Structure formats: structure tokens, C-alpha cells
Amino acid sequence: xxxxxxxxxxxxxxxxxxxxxxxxxxxxxxxxxxxxxxxxxxxxxxxxxxxxxxxxxxxxxxxxxxxxxxxxxxxxxxxxxxxxxxxxxxxxxxxxxxxxxxxxxxxxxxxxxxxxxxxxxxxxxxxxxxxxxxxxxxxxxxxxxxxxxxxxxxxxxxxxxxxxxxxxxxxxxxxxxxxxxxxxxxxxxxxxxxxxxxxxxxxxxxxxxxxxxxxxxxxxxxxxxxxxxxxxxxxxxxxxxxxxxxxxxxxxxxxxxxxxxxxxxxxxxxxxxxxxxxxxxxxxxxxxxxxxxxxxxxxxxxxxxxxxxxxxxxxxxxxxxxxxxxxxxxxxxxxxxxxxxxxxxxxxxxxxxxxxxxxxxxxxxxxxxxxxxxxxxxxxxxxxxxxxxxxxxxxxxxxxxxxxxxxxxxxxxxxxxxxxxxxx
Amino acid sequence: xxxxxxxxxxxxxxxxxxxxxxxxxxxxxxxxxxxxxxxxxxxxxxxxxxxxxxxxxxxxxxxxxxxxxxxxxxxxxxxxxxxxxxxxxxxxxxxxxxxxxxxxxxxxxxxxxxxxxxxxxxxxxxxxxxxxxxxxxxxxxxxxxxxxxxxxxxxxxxxxxxxxxxxxxxxxxxxxxxxxxxxxxxxxxxxxxxxxxxxxxxxxxxxxxxxxxxxxxxxxxxxxxxxxxxxxxxxxxxxxxxxxxxxxxxxxxxxxxxxxxxxxxxxxxxxxxxxxxxxxxxxxxxxxxxxxxxxxxxxxxxxxxxxxxxxxxxxxxxxx
Numbered sequence: 001x002x003x004x005x006x007x008x009x010x011x012x013x014x015x016x017x018x019x020x021x022x023x024x025x026x027x028x029x030x031x032x033x034x035x036x037x038x039x040x041x042x043x044x045x046x047x048x049x050x051x052x053x054x055x056x057x058x059x060x061x062x063x064x065x066x067x068x069x070x071x072x073x074x075x076x077x078x079x080x081x082x083x084x085x086x087x088x089x090x091x092x093x094x095x096x097x098x099x100x101x102x103x104x105x106x107x108x109x110x111x112x113x114x115x116x117x118x119x120x121x122x123x124x125x126x127x128x129x130x131x132x133x134x135x136x137x138x139x140x141x142x143x144x145x146x147x148x149x150x151x152x153x154x155x156x157x158x159x160x161x162x163x164x165x166x167x168x169x170x171x172x173x174x175x176x177x178x179x180x181x182x183x184x185x186x187x188x189x190x191x192x193x194x195x196x197x198x199x200x201x202x203x204x205x206x207x208x209x210x211x212x213x214x215x216x217x218x219x220x221x222x223x224x225x226x227x228x229x230x231x232x233x234x235x236x237x238x239x240x241x242x243x244x245x246x247x248x249x250x251x252x253x254x255x256x257x258x259x260x261x262x263x264x265x266x267x268x269x270x271x272x273x274x275x276x277x278x279x280x281x282x283x284x285x286x287x288x289x290x291x292x293x294x295x296x297x298x299x300x301x302x303x304x305x306x307x308x309x310x311x312x313x314x315x316x317x318x319x320x321x322x323x324x325x326x327x328x329x330x331x332x333x334x335x336x337x338x339x340x341x342x343x344x345x346x347x348x349x350x351x352x353x354x355x356x357x358x359x360x361x362x363x364x365x366x367x368x369x370x371x372x373x374x375x376x377x378x379x380x381x382x383x384x385x386x387x388x389x390x391x392x393x394x395x396x397x398x399x400x401x402x403x404x405x406x407x408x409x410x411x412x413x414x415x416x417x418x419x420x421x422x423x424x
Numbered sequence: 425x426x427x428x429x430x431x432x433x434x435x436x437x438x439x440x441x442x443x444x445x446x447x448x449x450x451x452x453x454x455x456x457x458x459x460x461x462x463x464x465x466x467x468x469x470x471x472x473x474x475x476x477x478x479x480x481x482x483x484x485x486x487x488x489x490x491x492x493x494x495x496x497x498x499x500x501x502x503x504x505x506x507x508x509x510x511x512x513x514x515x516x517x518x519x520x521x522x523x524x525x526x527x528x529x530x531x532x533x534x535x536x537x538x539x540x541x542x543x544x545x546x547x548x549x550x551x552x553x554x555x556x557x558x559x560x561x562x563x564x565x566x567x568x569x570x571x572x573x574x575x576x577x578x579x580x581x582x583x584x585x586x587x588x589x590x591x592x593x594x595x596x597x598x599x600x601x602x603x604x605x606x607x608x609x610x611x612x613x614x615x616x617x618x619x620x621x622x623x624x625x626x627x628x629x630x631x632x633x634x635x636x637x638x639x640x641x642x643x644x645x646x647x648x649x650x651x652x653x654x655x656x657x658x659x660x661x662x663x664x665x666x667x668x669x670x671x672x673x674x675x676x677x678x679x680x681x682x683x684x685x686x687x688x689x690x691x692x693x694x695x696x697x698x699x700x701x702x703x704x705x706x707x708x709x710x711x712x713x714x715x716x717x718x719x720x721x722x723x724x725x726x727x728x729x730x731x732x733x734x735x736x737x738x739x740x741x742x743x744x
Binding site for chain 2: 204317
């Protein structure tokens with residue numbers, strides 16, 4: 001396999017506490033060395049990374065690629081191309097595909113189909129319950145053997161706390177990570193925006209932040225009872241950050257992520273009835289947004305995900321409450337992270353760690369770092385290059401983003417997956 | 425959220441979707457124009473040719489008798505051709521079919537849609553997607569807005585009270601589900617009343633309702649003090665099954681407007697209701713039919729105000 005030399009870039013590798021100008025040497029799809037040339041190294045390809053940042057490839061803990069089942073929204077081909085262009089080298093796939101990832105065959109099909117697109121690192125998340133119906137346990141062990149990295153009930157409710165307890169106990173027995181988006185089904189009451197001044201003014205069905213914090217508090221109790229490793233996905237409220245902070249201080253083995261757009265937008269940014277802003281959990285207040293940023297900076301929240309949900313045009317064409325929630329967000333992940341750095345909410349090391357080292361640790365993967373011998377997943381980006389979100393620059397089949405038309409700083413130049421250039 | 429979809433580049437009314445984003449001057453202009461139409465609506469002069477040759481379609485995705493009839497009469501008195509359509513919606517009908525309905529009617533050279541729909545934001549959606557020459561008037565969308573009702577309420581209040589600046593107005597009942605309440609709160613605040621007070625149990629108030637510029641009371645007995653205008657809201661029967669209220673009986677005991685309670689308000693207070701009334705649920709018959717009630721006046725004012733709004737929205741096309 002080819003040897004690649006990445007020369008003179010600013011290497012940022014938070015896991016190894018590296019931030020310096022230097023070179024990365026790749027051989028046989030693995031990291032051969034950082035900075036010092038290994039003996040006998042002969043580069044087949046040299047990548048000049050001057051004025052660019054070289055970091056581990058990004059690991060996205062929550063995505064939907066819409067295949068199998070909804071290829072009119074997006075395909076493996078379109079979304080893996082978008083991921084590659086965004087510097088994302090590992091995609092975790094939520095189980096609410098059609099059919100649901102509750103059987104070995106579905107998990108294997110997904111891995112096969114993705115590899116046919118030349119993208120090797122799609123990690124299915126297994127359904128916690130059969131058909132995600134929230135009543136009977138899925139065959140978690142078989143799903144783990146088929147390559148599933150965690151279990152989750154996606155956005156579907158679990159019937160009651162007893163089922164949730166048993167599912168968590170069973171997952172813990174097989175050392176499976178449980179990924180949970182806390183949301184009390186009844187309190188959420190089919191809402192579509194945050195419950196507050198904006199929902200009141202526009203008469204829109206609303207979701208109180210208590211729908212999230214109550215579910216979070218219940219699950220924290222069950223984490224202690226069952227010993228299950230829990231990762232909370234897509235937190236959206238200040239009070240969730242406070243609860244999580246207390247739980248971590250207390251010593252519970254829990255982690256959490258936040259969707260990148262939650263760190264930028266609030267209910268006040270919603271253009272009246274513009275379905276591009278329809279997302280679950282909903283955009284909340286500025287206080288919530290600031291607490292999420294702070295939680296990320298102080299380590300209460302571990303990682304950032306895209307929560308990528310591409311849609312076809314029809315899904316977003318209608319009166320706001322009738323449209324489907326979700327944002328197509330792979331390609332804005334890095335530039336939105338860099339915007340937080342520019343706003344001094346995060347350091348560049350923190351931002352990169354939240355996209356690499358932290359999610360790798362959550363999944364217990366030997367990735368997300370430029371450690372000697374690790375798979376050579378890398379992202380090389382120009383932090384100063386401007387680009388506009390428009391149809392010339394966009395690869396995802398879903399154009400449902402509230403950032404459409406905006407100009408961002410920070411553009412991926414190369415993406416390498418297992419030592420192979422998958423985007424340049 | 426901010427709003428300028430309703431105005432054209434010269435600041436003139438193009439669509440009438442919500443009170444939000446419209447200034448006091450424009451609201452007064454609507455009231456004044458409606459005033460000039462009043463003589464015509466009582467039957468002495470039947471028609472004026474302001475909208476001759478224009479086609480207006482009333483698109484009612486939700487049932488309504490009063491609103492649809494007054495819009496129809498208003499359009500006819502302006503000499504427009506008017507067609508009313510009641511479109512039954514099923515829960516499976518989606519944006520596509522709403523859009524297809526609009527596209528089909530557009531192809532018939534319609535100039536204006538008057539839309540009532542059960543989902544908040546439906547009128548905005550139609551205004552955004554209809555051909556650019558078409559005006560959209562919101563005749564009620566979900567729990568969001570009912571701006572023509574608010575304007576006819578303002579018109580009625582002005583007729584009796586003249587000046588808005590000293591008025592204290594109470595809105596009583598199911599604020600949470602009421603598009604009338606939302607539009608009225610915005611209109612009253614834009615016109616600069618002294619106070620808008622909402623009176624309801626917590627279960628029928630939306631979150632942070634005070635951010636709309638209202639004071640809050642949970643008791644009719646306390647809440648009616650010093651009030652000049654009482655706007656009663658209709659209570660839907662389904663609120664009981666949704667665990668928002670225990671019973672109609674208990675609701676009437678706490679929030680029903682009786683003769684005795686009316687006495688708590690100022691002696692010259694007026695009683696309003698957007699209709700249809702639930703006698704004995706939110707209001708006693710003696711009050712609804714009593715001397716302080718202006719409920720039927722509201723209905724007849726509905727025609728003049730809708731004439732004014734339709735005429736102004738068509739102005740942009742040079743028909744005035």
C-alpha cells in the first residue's frame with residue numbers, strides 16, 4: 001500500500017497533545033510517524049499542507065443517510081461523498097432506517113452497501129428494541145457481532161421505565177454502549193418548537209425543556225441502577241447540562257454530545273414558519289445555547305455531532321408543524337465548529353477534540369488520534385478559506401439547512417480514510 | 425422571528441397574515457377605510473366597483489359560517505367575483521396537496537385567496553408559494569393568527585370607546601388555543617391601550633404569555649377590576665378530554681361571565697365574543713344578550729373591516 005507524506009502542516013492532535021508545524025507519515029494505511037521520518041520511508045505521494053491544519057478525521061456519532069429505505073431523500077453514495085468532503089471519516093448510523101437495524105442482516109447490508117461507495121467506516125447503531133417499538137429487546141449480541149457499536153432507540157419512545165431498565169441491563173451485560181436522546185414522549189406532546197416566547201407568539205405546538213431534563217434525570221437513575229454505559233445524544237437545554245455535570249461529578253459513567261447547530265441557533269433565529277429551522281430537539285433560548293457552549297468548553301459535554309438528517313424537498317414543503325424535522329448538516333460541521341473558535345467559545349484544540357478524540361473514546365475505538373499504528377484517518381483543512389453554502393459546493397442530497405447561502409470560513413482540502421485519499 | 429412578507433417594497437399591504445409587524449398607522453388606516461364602508465354595509469348602498477373584475481377564492485380548510493359569509497359579502501360589495509370552497513382535510517394530506525390546490529386555482533387567474541386552515545403557519549406558507557400577483561388574506565390559521573377578527577374587534581372597540589390609550593382590556597378563557605387572542609393582544613398593544621390582561625387557569629395559558637405584553641390573572645373576580653372591554657373566548661369541548669379542565673360546570677363557576685361578575689368591571693364596560701357562543705359555558709345568556717354586549721355589532725362590523733382589508737391588499741395592483 002502507498003506511503004503518503006503530509007508536509008509542513010499545523011498538526012493538531014488533541015489526544016497526543018500535539019499542536020505544531022510538522023509532517024505526518026503514513027504507510028500501509030496507518031500512521032507511521034508524526035514529525036520524524038521513519039527509517040526507509042519512501043513517499044509515493046507528498047501532500048503539501050502549508051498553512052493548513054492536519055488533524056484526525058472526524059467521527060460523527062449521529063447521522064441518518066436515509067438508506068436503506070428512503071433513497072429519495074439521500075443515498076449512501078451522496079452522503080458518504082458529503083461526509084468525505086466534510087473531513088468526516090467515521091459515520092455512526094442511527095437505527096431508524098427502513099427496515100430498522102434490529103437484525104444482523106440489516107447491519108451487514110449497510111456495511112456492504114457503504115463499502116461499495118468506497119467509504120469504509122459506517123458504524124451502524126443497533127436498535128435497542130425490536131422495530132424500535134419500545135417493547136421487546138432486540139438481539140443486541142448478534143447485532144454487536146455484526147459490527148454495531150452501540151444500541152439506541154433513535155427518536156422513538158421506550159414503552160415504560162421497566163422496559164428501559166431491562167434494556168439497559170441487557171446492554172450492560174454485553175458491554176454495549178447505550179445512546180439515548182432524552183425526550184419524554186408525553187411531555188413533548190407532538191411539539192415542533194421550544195416552549196417559550198416564540199411558540200406562544202406563533203401558536204405553534206411546543207416542547208418544554210422539561211421533556212428533555214425529566215427523561216435525562218430518569219435515565220441517570222437507571223444508569224446507576226443498571227451499571228449501563230450511557231451516552232446522551234443531542235442535548236439542547238441548560239438544565240440538562242447542569243444535571244449531567246452533577247452526575248459526572250458524582251462519578252457516573254456517562255457522556256454526552258450536542259448537535260452542532262444547537263451551538264449557533266436559538267428560537268429567536270427562526271424565520272417565521274421557515275421549515276429549514278424545524279429540528280428535534282428544537283432550538284431553545286440564548287441561555288440554553290450559551291450553557292451548551294460552556295458545557296462543551298468545560299468538558300461536561302464531551303463531543304459534537306452533526307445530527308445529519310437530509311430530506312427531500314417535499315418533506316420540508318408545507319406549514320411548519322406538518323414538515324419533517326431535521327437539518328442536513330455534515331458539510332457545515334467543521335465550519336460551524338470553526339465559527340465557535342472564532343467567537344472564542346472554544347479553542348481549536350477543544351473543537352477538534354470534540355470531533356475526534358472524544359467520540360473515539362465514547363465508542364472505545366482506536367481512532368480519532370494520530371497515534372503511531374492507528375488507522376490513518378485524517379482531515380486536512382484550510383482554516384481561512386471562504387466558501388458559500390450553495391448548490392455548487394454542496395454534496396448531500398438534502399439541501400435542508402438554515403445556513404443555505406451563508407459564507408463560511410474553513411474548507412476541507414483532503415480527507416484520508418485508512419491512508420487512502422477519499423476527498424481532495 | 426420577524427415579519428415583512430405582508431408588505432410590498434413601498435410598505436403597502438400585500439398580504440394580510442398577522443397583526444405582528446404592522447404599525448399603528450396601517451391599523452388606523454384599515455379602521456378609517458372600514459369606517460367609510462359602514463354606510464354601505466347596512467344595505468342602503470349595495471355595491472361599489474373597487475374590485476370589479478377581480479376574482480377572489482375563499483379557501484376554507486376548516487369549517488366556519490360567520491367568517492366565510494362575511495368575507496363573501498365583503499367581496500361581493502366590492503364587486504369582485506367570489507368563489508367559496510370548503511376543502512375537507514384528512515390527517516394524511518400534506519404540503520404537496522395544499523400546494524397543488526393553490527397551483528390549480530392560480531391557473532384559473534385568481535387574484536386573491538382568503539384562507540382558513542387548521543395548522544399554524546398555513547397562510548404564510550400559501551403567501552410564500554403563491555404566484556407573486558396573488559394576495560393572501562388569513563382568515564385564521566391554527567392557533568397562530570386571526571387578524572381580520574382582531575381588526576373588527578378593534579373597529580368595534582373604537583366605535584364605542586373612541587380612544588384606545590386609556591383602555592384596560594381583559595381577554596378571558598382559552599388563550600392557549602386561541603388565534604383570536606394572539607391577534608387581539610398584538611393589535612391592542614400596537615394601538616397603545618393601557619393594559620391587556622389575560623384571565624385563565626394556567627392550563628389554558630401559553631408559556632411566558634407575558635412576553636406578548638400582557639398581565640396575567642387566574643381569577644375572573646380579581647381580573648375584571650377596572651376593565652373597560654371584556655373579550656370572552658369560546659371554550660372547545662375537547663379541552664375537557666385533554667385534561668386541561670375538569671368540567672364545563674367548574675369552568676363556568678370560575679371563568680363564566682355572569683351578571684354579578686360583570687359588575688366588577690367598569691360600569692360602562694363592553695362585552696365581546698368572537699363567536700360562536702357557548703351559552704352557560706363561558707357566558708351567561710343574560711350577559712350575552714344584555715345591554716353591555718356588542719357581540720352582534722362585531723358580526724356586522726366584520727363586513728366593513730374585511731372590505732377595507734381586501735381593498736387595501738388589492739391596492740398594490742393599481743385597482744384603487
